[in-house]
Amino acid sequence: MAVAGFGVASQVVLVSAGFPRPLLVIAGVVAVAVAAGAVWVLARRAAGATGRERLAWTLVAVGTLLWLVGTVLSLVTAIRGDQSPPPRPEAIIGGLGATLAMFCPIVGPGPALRRRERLRMVAEGAMAATAMFVPAWTYLLAPGYRDVGGLFTTLIAVAVCVQICTTAVSLVLLSRRRADGPTAFTMLAAAFGVFGITTVVYCGFVLRGASNQMASVSALMTVGTYLLLRMGRCPMPTDVPPWSGAATGIRAGLPYLPVLGAFPVAVTSWFTGAFDGVLFTAMAVLFLLVLLRQFLALYGNSLLLAEVGAARAELQYQATHDHLTGLTNRKYLYERATGWGRAGAPIALLLLDLDGFKQINDRFGHAVGDEVLVEVAAVLTAVVPAGHTASRLGGDEFAVVLEPAPPLAEAAAVGERIVALISAAGRVGASVGLAYEPAGRATLGSMLSDADAALYRGHRQGPRRHACPLTRSAPISDRYICHGQE
Numbered sequence: 001m002a003v004a005g006f007g008v009a010s011q012v013v014l015v016s017a018g019f020p021r022p023l024l025v026i027a028g029v030v031a032v033a034v035a036a037g038a039v040w041v042l043a044r045r046a047a048g049a050t051g052r053e054r055l056a057w058t059l060v061a062v063g064t065l066l067w068l069v070g071t072v073l074s075l076v077t078a079i080r081g082d083q084s085p086p087p088r089p090e091a092i093i094g095g096l097g098a099t100l101a102m103f104c105p106i107v108g109p110g111p112a113l114r115r116r117e118r119l120r121m122v123a124e125g126a127m128a129a130t131a132m133f134v135p136a137w138t139y140l141l142a143p144g145y146r147d148v149g150g151l152f153t154t155l156i157a158v159a160v161c162v163q164i165c166t167t168a169v170s171l172v173l174l175s176r177r178r179a180d181g182p183t184a185f186t187m188l189a190a191a192f193g194v195f196g197i198t199t200v201v202y203c204g205f206v207l208r209g210a211s212n213q214m215a216s217v218s219a220l221m222t223v224g225t226y227l228l229l230r231m232g233r234c235p236m237p238t239d240v241p242p243w244s245g246a247a248t249g250i251r252a253g254l255p256y257l258p259v260l261g262a263f264p265v266a267v268t269s270w271f272t273g274a275f276d277g278v279l280f281t282a283m284a285v286l287f288l289l290v291l292l293r294q295f296l297a298l299y300g301n302s303l304l305l306a307e308v309g310a311a312r313a314e315l316q317y318q319a320t321h322d323h324l325t326g327l328t329n330r331k332y333l334y335e336r337a338t339g340w341g342r343a344g345a346p347i348a349l350l351l352l353d354l355d356g357f358k359q360i361n362d363r364f365g366h367a368v369g370d371e372v373l374v375e376v377a378a379v380l381t382a383v384v385p386a387g388h389t390a391s392r393l394g395g396d397e398f399a400v401v402l403e404p405a406p407p408l409a410e411a412a413a414v415g416e417r418i419v420a421l422i423s424a425a426g427r428v429g430a431s432v433g434l435a436y437e438p439a440g441r442a443t444l445g446s447m448l449s450d451a452d453a454a455l456y457r458g459h460r461q462g463p464r465r466h467a468c469p470l471t472r473s474a475p476i477s478d479r480y481i482c483h484g485q486e
Contacts, residue, residue, distance in 0.1 A: 028075035035068040035225040041232030053236055056104045060188065063104075064228050066097025067195075071221060091202065095159075098195050101228075102166070105185055116303070120296045121172050124255040127289040129168035131258035134282050135265045136160055136200065138274065144207040156203050163203075167196035168258070175254040187231035194224035262286060322392040324370055325377035330393050333401065337444035345404030346438045348411035351451035352380075352418065354396040355429035372427050379421045383414060396428075399448070408436055431455055 042064055046057035073090035141160065144153040170193030174186065198220040266283050269275040320332035340347055354376065361369040373396065380390035380398060389401040400418070405411050415432040422430040433455030435447045442450075 028071070031071050031222045031225065032068065032075055034222050034229060035064065035071050038225050038229040038232065039064050039068055041229055045232050049236075052107060053238060055107050056236065059107065060101045060104045060228065060231065063097040063099070063101030064225070066100065067094050067221075067225065068097075070094025070097065071225075091199075095199070098166075098192070101188070102192065104188060116296075116300060120293070120300060123289060123293045123296055124172045124175070125165070125168045127286065127293055128171050128255040128258045129165050130282055130286045130289055131262040132164045132168060133161065134262040134279065134286070136164060137278055137282065138265050138269055140200075140204055140207065142274070142276070142278070148207060153207065156207055160200055160203050163196040163199040167193050167200075168255070170196065171254045171257070175251045182234055184231045184234045184236040187227050187234055191224045191227035191231065194220055194227060198224060259286065259290065322377075325373055325392050327377050327380065327398070328389055328391040330391065333389065333391050333393075333399065334444055336389065336401070336403075340403070340440050340442070340444075345440045346436065347440045347442065347447065348402040348405035348408075348437075349435045349444075349447040349451050350400040350402075350411070350415045350418070351433045351435070351448065351455050352376075352398040352400065352415075353431050353433075353455055354422070355431060357396040357428050360427065375425060375427070376422055376430075379418060379425075383418050383421065385414075399451075404440070405436065411436060433457075 039061060042057060042061035046054055046061050049057050070090040070093040073093065077090065141153070141157050144156060170189045173189035174193070201220065262283070266275065266279060269279055320328055320335070322329050354372070357369065357372065360372060373392070376398065377390070377392065380400060384390045384400055385402075388403060391399045391401070393399050400414065402411055402414065412434060415434055419430045419432055422428065433451040433453070435442075435450035435454065437447065
């Protein structure tokens with residue numbers, strides 16, 4: 001950080017002093033030193049990595065090495081005071097190095113982003129690039145075509161546009177915040193943003209006939225290479241997409257910063273008479289891209305809300321249903337019981353207990369026992385009428401709530417049919433205790449207690465009984481409990 005700060009301070013001195021050569025040399029030496037350190041750190045990371053991660057580190061290390069060569073050549077140019085016209089070797093070599101390093105996130109480890117996220121990032125990048133083109137055209141390229149013209153300005157324009165795109169991509173990538181802090185890809189994006197600005201500044205020097213002033217942007221190059229040095233000390237994620245993360249908070253506004261600067265430039269150009277066709281086209285495209293980005297944001301938010309709703313419904317289902325049988329559980333019954341008695345409708349509760357289930361578990365194991373429970377759940381699902389509830393309370397205990405309940409005889413017939421179908425399967429028997437509340441004012445706890453009392457008396461008479469202790473031929477009025485009353 002001290003070296004980078006010194007580089008920035010040197011840039012201020014260089015600009016204010018008119019780029020005297022001694023200071024240019026000092027700034028160039030600092031840039032070379034930082035670039036050499038970055039090459040060393042990145043090469044060591046590449047040597048210690050494997051697979052795609054090693055390839056990614058190698059690309060950045062080689063690209064930084066080429067950038068170092070370009071920095072050395074620019075330092076030599078500053079010392080000699082070379083006035084050769086562009087394109088200069090240092091710019092070409094440094095540009096190749098930066099381009100090579102840009103492939104690091106593409107070949108690096110990690111799965112790809114989802115299509116929706118990629119589309120949103122492309123829209124943000126196009127929006128930021130178009131917005132940055134507006135001041136570049138107004139203050140750099142348009143005067144260049146007017147004062148210099150020809151193929152030379154076109155080549156400069158291509159270089160400027162490429163670097164604008166690089167800087168825009170950097171803004172988009174830096175707007176993605178990862179919960180685990182900065183990664184190697186974050187530092188790489190920041191470095192590319194600095195290199196893009198550096199190249200645009202240098203292109204401005206070239207159009208003004210000061211192509212020998214490459215070393216005057218050494219401070220910016222120092223900051224960029226320092227970020228590459230920091231990249232070598234950050235982890236490279238391998239289990240997530242390189243540019244994943246949430247675009248939240250202040251960082252989410254990074255792609256919009258160029259947009260905020262483009263509109264004042266366009267308004268100023270309008271009043272000064274410099275608003276030409278190119279600027280009009282750029283502002284029209286920018287307006288459409290902003291609308292597209294907002295549309296994608298709204299669409300993404302709607303999908304996110306749908307996903308949240310589905311996840312919430314799934315959590316609610318898991319909280320109120322038994323994971324083995326798919327029936328509702330005790331929690332669901334208590335939630336539903338809060339509405340009992342409001343309409344004054346009768347309620348019937350059938351408490352079911354399996355006979356011989358423990359012996360099956362002990363003899364054949366819990367896997368077979370689970371199969372039996374699933375079969376019983378299938379019987380309950382088939383027998384219980386639609387609109388009523390079948391639940392597994394735990395273990396081999398089940399409950400059926402008929403709400404509003406049919407007449408007592410029909411409710412008892414439901415229990416008898418359940419017992420018959422379970423017994424017909426041949427694996428286990430079943431006993432059922434019935435609690436019936438004609439006014440619907442009982443609590444679930446009292447209904448379960450009454451049904452359990454009936455079930456207990458049924459067990460005393462033997463297995464496969466319904467609402468015992470009386471025999472199946474007993475009058476139906478003697479085969480239920482209503483608030484503890486037979």
